[in-house]
Amino acid sequence: MANFHNLNIKKIVRETADSVVISFEIPTELLTKYEYSAGQYISLMLDIDGVETIRDYSICSHIDEDLSVGVKKLKNGLMSSFLNSSIKVGDSIKVSEPRGRFTIQGNLNCIIAIAAGSGITPIMSMLKQVLLNTDKNFYLVYSNKSEKTTMFLSQIKELKNQFQSRFFVKFVFTSKDVASHHFGRITETNIFDMLKFPENKFKLLQSSIYICGPEKMIDNISLSLEKGGLLKENISYELFSSSKKDNLVSSESGDVLVTFTVDDFTSKVKSSKKKTILDTALDNDIDAPYSCNGGVCGSCIGKLTKGEVKMLNNTVLTESEIEDGLILACQALAVSDELDIDFDDV
Missing domain, CATH: 2.40.30.10 (Translation factors)
Incomplete structure (x- = not known):
C-alpha cells in the first residue's frame, strides 16, 4: 500500500x-x-x-x-x-503521500479542461498551476446542476478577473437556465460548440485536453474529440470510479505460479487464474500497492517481466506503457502458467 x-x-x-x-x-x-x-x-x-x-x-x-x-x-x-x-x-x-498520473504533460501552450461536479478538484490544482506559474492559456468548461452546487465558484470567478487575457470559462448548468451561461449537459454532440474559443487564443488541435467527471461523459467526449482530429496522446482523463470494475471474469482455468518483487523482496506463490494479480498478492500477505481496486487510480501498477496477463478494464495505462510490460494488478488475470511481477521497476 x-x-x-x-x-x-x-x-x-x-x-x-x-x-x-x-x-x-x-x-x-x-x-x-x-x-x-x-x-x-x-x-x-x-x-x-x-x-x-x-x-x-x-x-x-x-x-x-x-x-x-x-x-x-x-x-x-x-x-x-x-x-x-x-x-x-x-x-x-x-x-x-501524493501520487497519480493525471498531471499536466507536454509543452503545448493551450490547456483545455472539461469538468463535471466534483471532477473539478484536480482541475483546480492544474488551473492554479498554469495561471500562476506559466504564461499558458487555460480554457475551462465546467458543468453542475446549478450555481449553488458549484464547487470553487468564487475562486474561479476571482481567477477569471485576475487573468482575463489568459483564462476563459464556460459554466454549464443542468437543472436551471442561468442567464449568460449554458444550459444542459456536456455531450459528444455539443462539445465542439462548447469549445469555440476567443479569436487567436486557442487552437483546438494544438491544445492539451484534460477531462474529469462521470465515466459516460469522459468516454463519449474523448471519443468525439478523437474523431474530430485531436491526437489521442493529447487527451488525458481521470475517473473517480468505473462501472466496468465488476465485469472482471476469467475464462482461464487452473493455477498460476506468480513471482512478486515488492520493496526489493521476492516472493513466489501459487494461485488460481480466476483471481486478479492484486488479490493473489493480498491473499498471501504481500504488500503490493493499491487503492481503488477498480482500475481507476493507477496505484497498483506493476511491471510484467515474464508471462502473459489480460486486463479487462484499463483507464490509466497508455498503449506504449502496456507494450513496455506495465499492468494494473487489480485488473490483471493470468493467462500463462507462470508470471513475474515487479512493483519496484515502475
Missing part, C-alpha cells in the same frame, strides 16, 4: 451544502514526502464505526498553499459523508 502519515486538519471550508475543502498541516520533517504535481491525489484512511476505510481524493490546492482536498458528499458514501459532517480542525487523519 501507499505510505501513510498522521496529519492534523488545519482548516475546513464549506464550499457548498454538500462539499467541503479540507486542508492539512504538514510537519517540517514530512514536507518532502508531500511534494506533488498538480492533478495528483492522496488517500485518506479512517476508522469509521470500526471499519478501516480508505478513499482517494484529488488535491485541489496550489503547490504553495496548504495541502487541500475537495470532498463532495455522495449518496451512501461512507467516507464522504463522514468528512462532510464529523471531522473538526485539529483531528488527526492518516494521509497517504
